[in-house]
Amino acid sequence: MLKIYGIARSRAFRTMWMAKELGLDYEHIPINFADGGTRDPEYLAINPNGHVPTIDDDGFVLWESMAINLYLAKKYGRGTLYPILFEDEARTWQWSFWGMTELERPVLTAMFNRALLPEDKRDAALADQCEREMGRPLMVLDSVVAASPYLLGEHFTVADLNVASILSWARPARIDFSAVPKAADWLKRCAERPAARAARELQR
Numbered sequence: 001m002l003k004i005y006g007i008a009r010s011r012a013f014r015t016m017w018m019a020k021e022l023g024l025d026y027e028h029i030p031i032n033f034a035d036g037g038t039r040d041p042e043y044l045a046i047n048p049n050g051h052v053p054t055i056d057d058d059g060f061v062l063w064e065s066m067a068i069n070l071y072l073a074k075k076y077g078r079g080t081l082y083p084i085l086f087e088d089e090a091r092t093w094q095w096s097f098w099g100m101t102e103l104e105r106p107v108l109t110a111m112f113n114r115a116l117l118p119e120d121k122r123d124a125a126l127a128d129q130c131e132r133e134m135g136r137p138l139m140v141l142d143s144v145v146a147a148s149p150y151l152l153g154e155h156f157t158v159a160d161l162n163v164a165s166i167l168s169w170a171r172p173a174r175i176d177f178s179a180v181p182k183a184a185d186w187l188k189r190c191a192e193r194p195a196a197r198a199a200r201e202l203q204r
């Protein structure tokens with residue numbers, strides 16, 4: 001059976017959303033960074049980085065949220081959540097790497113400095129700078145989802161899930177989407193999927 005390590009209020013959310021999209025049964029092991037769980041020697045033996053998520057799929061251990069989602073989608077959702085064509089597969093990687101390298105740091109930093117840190121520790125100027133940095137990638141996203149409903153075309157795939165899960169931090173980060181309305185609509189379409197809602201329920 002699939003095991004997912006990590007709490008839903010972490011990047012493990014991405015993996016839980018994926019598992020729910022695929023209708024996979026899984027055992028949830030709520031490793032929490034807040035109580036030192038990610039530094040526990042038993043957990044470090046599974047993921048020496050001391051981060052979540054990690055999965056154990058019948059003895060196959062894998063970490064890094066994007067790699068995990070690409071693996072799960074390819075293994076259990078080929079032809080639906082994972083594309084068949086090599087070119088579409090490559091575009092799936094493109095969007096996943098793009099999300100991690102162009103968006104993840106600024107949106108996370110903005111969320112910390114506008115919502116998560118104690119007020120006296122927040123750096124408003126840094127958050128504003130991060131929001132400005134997101135301007136160009138969000139325009140790129142906007143132009144693509146203006147031409148088709150999802151990143152690879154007509155259907156929701158792991159490419160959408162991976163990018164939308166990174167951008168799920170945009171709301172608490174109070175990122176202004178008014179200049180990118182198509183990207184806002186796309187994000188809403190992704191976030192309203194039953195599997196995304198079910199994964200968000202686990203964050204409560």
Ligand SMILES: N[C@@H](CCC(=O)N[C@@H](CS)C(=O)NCC(=O)O)C(=O)O
Pocket residue numbers: 009010011012033038039050051052053063064065066
């Ligand atoms: N690049 C990794 C980052 C994982 C990561 O940093 N996870 C955070 C939680 S969202 C974590 O485990 N932090 C706790 C720690 O480092 O102890 C991924 O995408 O899986």
